[in-house]
Amino acid sequence: MRIGMVGHAFMGAAHSQAWRTVNRVYDLPRQARMAVVAGRDETRVAAAAARLGWDGHTTDWRTLISRDDIDLIDICTPGDSHAEIAIAALEAGKHVLCEKPLANTIDEARRMADAAAVATGRSMCGFNYRRVPAAGLMRQMVAGGRIGEIRHIRAAYLQDWIADPAAPMVWRLDKEKAGSGALGDIGAHIIDLTQYVTGQLISGVSALTETFVKQRPVTTGGFAQVTVDDAALFLARLDGGAIATYEATRFATGRRNALRVEINGSRGSLAFDFERMNELEFYDATAASTQQGFTRILVTEPDHPYLAGWWPPGHGLGYEHAFTHQARDLIEAIATGGDIAPSFADALQVQLVLDAVLRSADDSSAWTSVTHQPVLSGR
Amino acid sequence: MRIGMVGHAFMGAAHSQAWRTVNRVYDLPRQARMAVVAGRDETRVAAAAARLGWDGHTTDWRTLISRDDIDLIDICTPGDSHAEIAIAALEAGKHVLCEKPLANTIDEARRMADAAAVATGRSMCGFNYRRVPAAGLMRQMVAGGRIGEIRHIRAAYLQDWIADPAAPMVWRLDKEKAGSGALGDIGAHIIDLTQYVTGQLISGVSALTETFVKQRPVTTGGFAQVTVDDAALFLARLDGGAIATYEATRFATGRRNALRVEINGSRGSLAFDFERMNELEFYDATAASTQQGFTRILVTEPDHPYLAGWWPPGHGLGYEHAFTHQARDLIEAIATGGDIAPSFADALQVQLVLDAVLRSADDSSAWTSVTHQPVLSGR
Amino acid sequence: MRIGMVGHAFMGAAHSQAWRTVNRVYDLPRQARMAVVAGRDETRVAAAAARLGWDGHTTDWRTLISRDDIDLIDICTPGDSHAEIAIAALEAGKHVLCEKPLANTIDEARRMADAAAVATGRSMCGFNYRRVPAAGLMRQMVAGGRIGEIRHIRAAYLQDWIADPAAPMVWRLDKEKAGSGALGDIGAHIIDLTQYVTGQLISGVSALTETFVKQRPVTTGGFAQVTVDDAALFLARLDGGAIATYEATRFATGRRNALRVEINGSRGSLAFDFERMNELEFYDATAASTQQGFTRILVTEPDHPYLAGWWPPGHGLGYEHAFTHQARDLIEAIATGGDIAPSFADALQVQLVLDAVLRSADDSSAWTSVTHQPVLSGR
Amino acid sequence: MRIGMVGHAFMGAAHSQAWRTVNRVYDLPRQARMAVVAGRDETRVAAAAARLGWDGHTTDWRTLISRDDIDLIDICTPGDSHAEIAIAALEAGKHVLCEKPLANTIDEARRMADAAAVATGRSMCGFNYRRVPAAGLMRQMVAGGRIGEIRHIRAAYLQDWIADPAAPMVWRLDKEKAGSGALGDIGAHIIDLTQYVTGQLISGVSALTETFVKQRPVTTGGFAQVTVDDAALFLARLDGGAIATYEATRFATGRRNALRVEINGSRGSLAFDFERMNELEFYDATAASTQQGFTRILVTEPDHPYLAGWWPPGHGLGYEHAFTHQARDLIEAIATGGDIAPSFADALQVQLVLDAVLRSADDSSAWTSVTHQPVLSGR
Structure with a gap:
């Protein structure tokens, strides 16, 4: 091919x-x-x-x-x-x-x-x-009923590469090129990943976006307007009954590439952080009461997703191999005629969420003010 | 006294x-x-x-x-x-x-x-x-400019003691007694704590609440209606420019008492989880580039807040001593006439946030629906 | 009483x-x-x-x-x-x-x-x-066969309070008062704890001790000779077939009170670090292969050792309550006539190990030199 | 080439x-x-x-x-x-x-x-x-004086692939093929790595080896004698004054490939675990007293060793790229005539340590027995 x-x-x-x-x-x-x-x-x-x-x-x-x-x-x-x-x-x-x-x-x-x-x-x-082995394992465990009915999703994709106001203008900060900022670049990943892992689709959102640094130096001189969001936060409901918080930001100082997903269900929980991409934490609420806790699964066993071809257990994989696994699935699907996911239709569904987030963030009626109590002397 | x-x-x-x-x-x-x-x-x-x-x-x-x-x-x-x-x-x-x-x-x-x-x-x-030493240290470090201008707050108070639908009805699930559910009981803590640590007040919110289990068995027989929220989620803006996510829930399976706060600023970040109450994580963005990372500070040194009277370094404190420290501060303030915080006025301000959250959660106009794309065959 | x-x-x-x-x-x-x-x-x-x-x-x-x-x-x-x-x-x-x-x-x-x-x-x-709840849980789990036959013990008690050569002379550094240094002060704890948890006794050792800083300033002026060990390391065999490494030191810079024990058995493993005293890590080798990993048990459940009288789950205890639990066990044993452990006989057994360690450390025949290869040009 | x-x-x-x-x-x-x-x-x-x-x-x-x-x-x-x-x-x-x-x-x-x-x-x-970026960073930091004079080394290479007695006989368990067992296979790595990172050579040892499972099933039928060590433990002194514990084992249930090194010096400490190969922990004893702690450095910055050619920060590398970096260094040295390390002479030095360990383990005079106190009633 x-x-x-x-x-x-x-x-x-x-x-x-x-x-x-x-x-x-x-x-x-x-x-x-x-x-x-x-x-x-x-x-x-x-x-x-x-x-x-x-x-x-x-x-x-x-x-x-x-x-x-x-x-x-x-x-x-x-x-x-x-x-x-x-x-x-x-x-x-x-x-x-x-x-x-x-x-x-x-x-x-x-x-x-x-x-x-x-x-x-x-x-x-x-x-x-999706092709990080720990993500595949999450999906398998959800599908296998290991965490029961899903109640909570806590998703964040935290980066910090432009937290410094002196970081220069690049195409990713230009709405014409990039469409949106943190939202489309990394927020899209956690939307897709959580929908993939849970099998539920987002049905509604309430959102907030922010551009902390409005202008950036251009490497060839002068300044350019940042026309995208630096951060996007939203609450969501999913069609299977889960409620969720989502956060995508490029201003989470110290978090380099922390794609985090935690899912709480009626029988257990799962937690993942890409900064430790070879690990998945699993809580089994059906275990003996004295032995419950989050289990740090090292996702490097031969019977874990995508792992059969790789190194012995404990010899972790790096970032790039999510792409290797993607290539594998694509070649196999092309050769065998099997289903492909995420299809363009799946990706359009993510896009519809991104669009709803931007519309919600622009809608001032979605916001409730808090009255400030006049400060009294601290009696 | x-x-x-x-x-x-x-x-x-x-x-x-x-x-x-x-x-x-x-x-x-x-x-x-x-x-x-x-x-x-x-x-x-x-x-x-x-x-x-x-x-x-x-x-x-x-x-x-x-x-x-x-x-x-x-x-x-x-x-x-x-x-x-x-x-x-x-x-x-x-x-x-x-x-x-x-x-x-x-x-x-x-x-x-x-x-x-x-x-x-x-x-x-x-x-x-507030009286957990790590919380006091957070406030000191924010006030001392160690993390610069605050951009993000990520606050969650995660419990799971009623995740099981068979857990019985108690007064904390009765609106008459408790006022609200997870929101007032534990959400109030993270509202107070983040306002205390950052010195900023919440100025607006967009919220969602959920009651996953609508009825609970009564220990004396029959069932009672749960009249409070099991979980409350909200986005917020603070008056100093920070944006925030807040989550209070009693359905985070496996999280027993995970009061978590992470704050990202222009010069650094702080992260705290009460399940490891003697630790505070600090990221210093001004450190040498090859040596940056989150530092796990064991908050047990004699020059840490409240620690001077306690055990040698590394010999951690337990839950109860946040109350011991509270008692100390109160006795000192009474004896010396010094300021008291949180005063009833401070606590009223938290109450005003709780009220705004409940009003926002009830306001359907705050919600934006997501269109669902008809599912096509996965080409 | x-x-x-x-x-x-x-x-x-x-x-x-x-x-x-x-x-x-x-x-x-x-x-x-x-x-x-x-x-x-x-x-x-x-x-x-x-x-x-x-x-x-x-x-x-x-x-x-x-x-x-x-x-x-x-x-x-x-x-x-x-x-x-x-x-x-x-x-x-x-x-x-x-x-x-x-x-x-x-x-x-x-x-x-x-x-x-x-x-x-x-x-x-x-x-x-022994009275830290996580230690009690370790013993219960070993006794209950949860980790099978024990092969490895890895015990270390790491402190750093005299790592600075300027730290002054104190009675704990004087052989007349203290008997030995890190060995008797903190090494004794890990000897007792591992024997307690595993039910095996140390049968032989090979040891090394070191005093890094030979003289210390006296607070009233001048210098005094340090007459005890700063660190003691030993290998051991236990009478049930386990092999072990032990390390006690006051020079582990950054480790304030890290009493650590890891035990590997044929069916599982346990790991504990006092700097996170409310946690115990448990690996269950009999779990499903895709779900194995170290489980972080928060040892705060009512059915964990000593916990029934305390706070709700997730509200951890501090250092001092190992003593509270010791007082409880002693009062109960006195009142009921029940067995007491560690008895003075048990403590004498620990003393016999300390003595063997010191004798081994003084025995130069226990040491094997390594020949140094003349350095050649790095071809 | x-x-x-x-x-x-x-x-x-x-x-x-x-x-x-x-x-x-x-x-x-x-x-x-x-x-x-x-x-x-x-x-x-x-x-x-x-x-x-x-x-x-x-x-x-x-x-x-x-x-x-x-x-x-x-x-x-x-x-x-x-x-x-x-x-x-x-x-x-x-x-x-x-x-x-x-x-x-x-x-x-x-x-x-x-x-x-x-x-x-x-x-x-x-x-x-040696070519894991975190290992290179450790060496740089030691050489740059960031942890001062080295007092302690704590090295372990923990695997568990033959902890199950039913695991079959393979060439690595045959002394004719493999020379030794855990010692030469993985112990050699921690000997080399600690000598590389610290710049000190091991000058003497006291050792213990063990073969827990003496016979293994042969895949073609019958049983074969295991002729190598399952585990090797030794204490060591290094020529720069450090003291050390080393442990290599294939029986550390639950530890798949935990190559761990901790080094304590007079000004700081470093800790590494290959199961989290993209991280290095650094403790800086010269930091402000309230802000000291182990810093988790994500070793993925462009100015970290070997990282300049790789992915953006936070996008970690996998096991295989220690070999990629080795290939890079070898190609460069061949092309430029630069020094090569580890040379065969360096590797011989590791071999001399392995040999001393085996001789020490065979030397019964290196062992001190512990007297067992007759058990008295627990008064």
Whole structure:
């Protein structure tokens, strides 16, 4: 299976490592071939091809689509170009892997989902955190009834890379390119992950967004307006009866990449923090009363999700292999015709949540003021 | 200083241990004397007096107020009787320590704050968690600028003692007695604690409450309606610019008494979990880049708040001594005329937040629905 | 039961808090009365009596023994006076609680055990850490077969209070007063605790001791020789087949009071660290393979050892209550005639281990040199 | 640089992933080419070549040495064949990377070090854990004086893969193949790592070894004698004045791959556990007294060792990349002529420690018995 990848920054590097590794770990019906990488700048894309190990490169992503020998288009660009590339690729009969968020607008996302629904090629949205083994184990345990009926979800994706007001303007802070800020970039991950793990969909929200630093220095001089949220917080109800808090922020000083999910059910609880990605905490309320507690499961056993091909127990995996596992699932589904998740339709559903969050945050009637008591002397 | 205590259940036992201990640890200008405990049932209050070490007992709390030899009334009853007892005590010139929440209604709380403002006796509301040494250290560090300008507060008080639907009806689940459920009982603690630590007041909220189990078995037979919230979640803005998530629940399976606060500022962060009450985590964003991380401070050093009188470093304190420290501060303030916090006015301010949360939770316009995408086949 | 306590420093304060508290938490057949405290200096012992809440004081411990109204002698002095006081008390028919280590020499310890064996009064040695609820739970779980046959013990008692060479000379660093250094002071605790928890006795050792700082400043001027070990390390075999590492040190920078025990068995493991004294980690090798891991048990449930009388789950206990629980067990055993552990004979057994450790550390034939390879250029 | 690898089991797979990845992450003067893999069984080595991504394969490792187009021989076989292959390769002018332990006997190891000293090719022994970024940071911090003079080392390598007596016989339990058991396999790692991090060499030891399960089922039927240690414990002194405990075991139930090192110095401490390989704990005794504690450094910053080429902060690495970093250092040293560590001479020094440990464990005079006190009635 010959891959054409568009974009070669952070996501491009991660996807490259996944394509390079996947057949070395898993016995799959098809071999991934790293055929061509596309980028806008000839010098930079050539260097990226050499560095990341692609056979060729191009400055025009359309050539990937017109070439008959490319089977799959892997879209690693900012969100504003997803719809155009993905729809063109699907219409040309290619398989498509598209990074999240699916698109910057509901309209684009819907057109992509529509195109996917009628295409001959298969499509997947790249919510990679689903493929962390501990996330897969969470889903298995929820589905297996280990925590019973779900009451609470506590989801946060905490980063701090722009907590310093001196951090420069980048495309991720520009609404035109990125659609939204922390919300779409990392909030989308916890929306997808919690819906995936619990099997419930968010049915309503109440939200708040904030931009703490309104202007950022531009590396080429001057200042630019930050047009996206630095942080987004929302309460939610899910259609299975759970209630939830969600928080996505780039201002959680000291939290580098803390994607955290805790789920409390009637028979137990699960807790995960990506900063310790090889661990899952499980509380079993049915255990003997003197022996209850959160169990730190080291998710490195051969019978844990995705682990059969890897190292012996206790020899943990790194960030990149959520992408390796994603590549495995995609290759298998393409080869066998099996279901793909998250589909573009699943990703559109995430987009609808993002949209509701932004609308709620803009709605002042959703807010209740607190009266301040005049301060009396401290008797 | 002779104490008269009203109520002798959980809070009465904790307060008793504090009064018994405080002069043994601290050199104070006055000695606490455990004079009389009041309770409704003669047999039970007599047994409690013997067990908890009070010199005498009574079945009528009014006798405590009429006796000249009682200096301080310590109110450990459910919230519905706080106003009557406290106002009577203040009018009689007694000092008053009143358990939280201050009252079950805004009106009662306001009358109590008004009474306190004109009384000759001193008054304090028992938000004991302020007196955990780690909480005091948090406040010192925030005030000292160690974490800079505050952006995020993440507060949760997680319990699970009624997660089992078979747990019986108790007064804490009855709105008449308790005013509200998780919100007033434990949500009040995190509202007070975060306002105390940050020096900021909550200015607005958006909230959600839920009662997962609507009916509970009564120990004497039959079922009773649960009339309070099992869980309350809210987003908040504080008047210093911070944004926050708050969660109070009795359904966080496996979390026994996890009062958690994390605060992210421009120069650092602080994180606390009462299940590890002798620890405080501090992130210093000004440290050398290769050496940054959350520092687990064992809050047991002699120069930590309240610690000078206690054991050597590393020999941790237990739950009860937040009350011992509260007793110390109250005795000192009474003897020296110093400021008291939290005053009844401070506690009224917490009450105003609780009220706004309940009003917001009842306001359907605060909610934004999410459209559900028809499920397509997973292409 | 009227108590006469000898010594009023750190241990005296801890024991006082225990005697004051024990009948407030537990329903016991006898009431502890804090009758008299003895100390050498009139001014200081009078102040201690007032501060710690004793009815009277004396500068001569022998008066405690001659008084008919004293039932129990509680010995909180340095080890060099234990034998004299304890034997006199036992001969006078008193009950005796003696702090650990039982004595500074084998000979003294043996005479104490002999006196205890024929006395009418009861006797206990104060290895308080046995009475931490998590330690009691460990013993229950080992005895209940939850970890199977024991293979490994990993015990360390890590402190750092003299890691700074400028820390002054104190009696604990003087062999005449203290007998040994880290070994007898804190090493004795982990020897007792591991033997208690596993039910196995140490049968042989190979040891090493070190004094890092040979001289210390005296607070009244000049320097004094440190005549005890700063750290003691030893390997051991136990009579049930387990092998073990033990380490006691006052130079583990950053570890304030980290008494740690890990035990690995054929069916599971247990791990404890006193710096988190309300927690016990348990690994169950018989659990489902995907769900195995160390479970952090919060040892605060009513059915955990000693917990029935205390606070609700999740409201942890502090250091001092190991002494409260010790007082409970002693009062119950005296009242009911039940077995007492650790008896003076048990404590003598610990002493025999301490002695073997010191002999092994002095035996140069126990050491094997490592040849150093001449350094070659790093080809 | 064309690689010929001998052996294709666990270590072969890990080395393959490293050779495949190293030039994708780092800009290096030479490109690693995965030329040929050698193995004894034609079918299995052919499958391994396909699976692991080698261009060719052979059943005779000598062909790798005779081929002019192979630059580096990577030895991933059991220890009994290391000397023959490595010496042949060095004599043929090849560069050599040899897995640890360097050899099964001192004599072999010495001959290898001698061969390396006069060879034109470069040589390195594969103590991969040195290349975990946190280990590199430990060494930097020790060298930079951040923890001062070292007093204590606490090293353990805890596994549990044969804790079950039913686990079958494998070559690692056969002295002929493996040389020793836990000692040489994993004990060697902590010896090397602690010497590397501290810059001190072990000068003497006192040791104990144990084989808990003497016979193991053979997969083809019957039982075989286990001829190596299941666990090895030793005390050590280092030439810079530190004292240490070392423990290597395959019977630490629940500890899958817990390589742990804690170092206490006069100015601070460091603690590492490979089960959380992206973290390092650092205690700074020079920090303000109220803010001291162990700092959990997430070792994922661009200025941490080896991290510059990797993912953004907080996106952790996995086990395999210690090998990627090893490959990087080796390629750079070969290209630039820089120093290589650990050299074969360094690895011989580790071997000399292993030898002293085994001799000490066999020396009964190193052991001191403990007298058992006859059990008296528990008075």
